[in-house]
Amino acid sequence: NAGVMQNPRHLVRRRGQEARLRCSPMKGHSHVYWYRQLPEEGLKFMVYLQKENIIDESGMPKERFSAEFPKEGPSILRIQQVVRGDSAAYFCASSPFPPGQGTQPQHFGDGTRLSIL
Amino acid sequence: AQKITQTQPGMFVQEKEAVTLDCTYDTSDPSYGLFWYKQPSSGEMIFLIYQGSYDQQNATEGRYSLNFQKARKSANLVISASQLGDSAMYFCAMREGNSGYSTLTFGKGTMLLVSP
Numbered sequence: 001n002a003g004v005m006q007n008p009r010h011l012v013r014r015r016g017q018e019a020r021l022r023c024s025p026m027k028g029h030s031h032v033y034w035y036r037q038l039p040e041e042g043l044k045f046m047v048y049l050q051k052e053n054i055i056d057e058s059g060m061p062k063e064r065f066s067a068e069f070p071k072e073g074p075s076i077l078r079i080q081q082v083v084r085g086d087s088a089a090y091f092c093a094s095s096p097f098p099p100g101q102g103t104q105p106q107h108f109g110d111g112t113r114l115s116i117l
Numbered sequence: 118a119q120k121i122t123q124t125q126p127g128m129f130v131q132e133k134e135a136v137t138l139d140c141t142y143d144t145s146d147p148s149y150g151l152f153w154y155k156q157p158s159s160g161e162m163i164f165l166i167y168q169g170s171y172d173q174q175n176a177t178e179g180r181y182s183l184n185f186q187k188a189r190k191s192a193n194l195v196i197s198a199s200q201l202g203d204s205a206m207y208f209c210a211m212r213e214g215n216s217g218y219s220t221l222t223f224g225k226g227t228m229l230l231v232s233p
Contacts, residue, residue: 033220042121042208043162056220091162093221105152106221110163114146 003096004029005074006109013082014117021077021112025094032075033106034067037089049075079114087116120144121209121224128229130199137184138194138227140209150212150227152221153183157205165207168192199231 013019025032028117030051035043049069052089061068064082069075079086093106121142130136142151153165168176168183176183184193197202206228210221 002168035221035223040225042225043221044223045220059220078211089160091163105164105167107152107164110159110161113160 002090002106004109006090006092006112008112009110010113010115012115012117015083016081019079019086019114021079021083021090021092021114022074023077023092023094023109024074025092026096026107029094029096029107031095032069033093033095034075035091037080037091039088039110043091046077057089068071082114084116087114089113119224120213120222121211123209123224123227126225126228127228130214130231132201132231132233133173133198134222135197136199136229137196138196138207138209138229140192140224141201142192142209142211143189144190144211146211146213148214151183151185152179152210152212153194154208154210154223155203155205155228156208160209166194196229201231201233204231 004026007022011019032049034046036046037043047060047067048056051069052071066078091111092107093099094100095106120143124139128136135218149170151168155163155165164177166176166181168185175185180197182195184195206226208226209224212221
């Protein structure tokens with residue numbers, strides 16, 4: 001049973017370019033979460049999505065960042081016009097549980113390390 | 118106030134010894150869950166152990182156990198019989214409430230180095 005798959009593992013962009021990060025949740029998981037980890041920090045929540053819906057984007061910067069989880073295909077975190085401060089590790093997590101059950105851990109992918117030149 | 122506090126930036130332990138990594142949390146919600154994750158130098162996040170706020174017993178998973186002291190709001194991770202492969206960053210995280218979805222709040226982590 002494959003885990004959460006993220007690609008690319010490493011991504012290098014120049015300032016002003018766009019970055020697209022992909023996440024395929026574990027089989028049977030319909031809840032996807034994106035987190036960002038700045039150097040020497042813990043992970044910080046960005047956005048929570050279910051298929052075709054953004055449920056909570058309270059941790060997402062208001063500009064340049066967007067996320068989607070289409071009916072078919074992986075979830076995409078998109079960063080437009082990247083700046084140096086966007087350099088970080090971006091982690092995706094997924095969980096299977098329906099509303100009301102909160103004991104399962106979120107399963108994390110290996111992350112995408114984004115470097116901005 | 119920080120929701121998750123890990124006061125130890127780094128810890129050193131000798132192989133085969135036990136080590137305790139500290140975590141205190143802050144919440145007014147009676148229903149919450151506490152998690153520990155390991156992040157080795159390769160970068161992935163590995164789930165270790167979970168403790169629910171209503172669990173009567175401390176959680177254990179192999180060499181990992183969670184010393185849950187609810188009144189003190191602490192959830193320390195105990196690793197018994199340390200191995201070289203335990204060297205990594207360790208993050209404590211909390212999920213508050215029993216809502217239909219969970220987002221995790223992470224501490225800043227503790228770097229554990231296990232020496233031979």
